[in-house]
Amino acid sequence: MVRECNACIEPSSKLKRCSGCHKVWYCSITCQKSDWVRHIFACKPRRPINTADHLALAVRNDLLPHDPQTCKDYGFDRALTAENNSKLFGLYIGLIERMDIPAKTINDWRVRGVLVEEIKAAYSQIPAQSRGGYFPWFLQNQHLLTTSPQAATDSQLNDERDIMIRRAWHFTGGAETDSPEDIRTSIARMPRDKRMCHLFYELLLSKWYPAPFHSLWIPFGFCSCANEAEEMCLGRLYQGLITKCTFDEFCDAFSSARILNLFHEKGISVNVRNLGDALQGHNTNKSVWSLKQFAIRTDEENAKAAVRSPFAFDYGFMNCRNDSEKQALKKVYRTFFERRDADPLALHDAAIHGNIFGYIRSLMKLNAKYERLMKNPYPLPDVE
16 A cells, blocks of 8 residues: 655655554654654654653744743743844754754753753864854853743843834834833724834844744745745845835835835845735735645644635645644645745646646655645636
């Protein structure tokens, strides 16, 4: 019987079944080990799943962790700013991805109360010139992983959020004398598009940009980026743009789907494939962008809610008979979007012509079951 590897999705008749859940198959030990970071959450592991497993999954998906206890255990809820969260995340990427330190070991460090010391020891084994910038930053911010009096309090967190809001408020022309309460009230009364722009300014002025789990990831075109490096580049271009235009200009361009024109008017060259399509209308985006967001983000609760979105109709999720089929279909789409040659608009075109299976199969090997799962009612018949 031909099945597909749960890691590389290669069909084969010589796969070995996972001994834990007996539901998935692998073509090699390498694939099984690689997929364990994700599969542990669907399997029956011999040990309880811990927050280090959530951290490792976040690293694998290149997305900041959002599990509350994980954020608490590994310092993200005390990092205060988006910039510091990014640097802390980079530190863990170095440990988990580059040094190949397993989640089980990192959990053991935390439980024994030696996380800071072990992180220092791990990085000390790397030549100083190869440690990157995250470790020197960590040496100045070790308190994020301790429970010392230096650790941030809830009031400090609220103060930092107020700082981000006030920074954007003053940058966009708000009075220096306005209180935090006045600022929040004024923002709440703004039209929806203007509120979205203000929130975007808060991120940009904190040297950050929307990630896939953020509500602004699609409206401001980050969904069109091929990878995180391109997202960072687009974020820097936006940071340059807001210094060359007024807030009203930016809001008007956003509401009228003219952001790309505004870039050009201000002399900023933007070379992000499909950005123009993503910015055409933030209220009428093609469902393929919502599909991409759903496929690559990791929040299971949000993922289940997202299946009720329009893309579920367009891309076959209504054909799934159970959660296992939904997850399998999601995984195929995630694999597609992770490819260097992935073209979301070509996938959209295939969808409206009722040929999703044929298009994706032309790029990667697929089990025949996906022909049923990827069916949709398109092309719609002509109405006379």
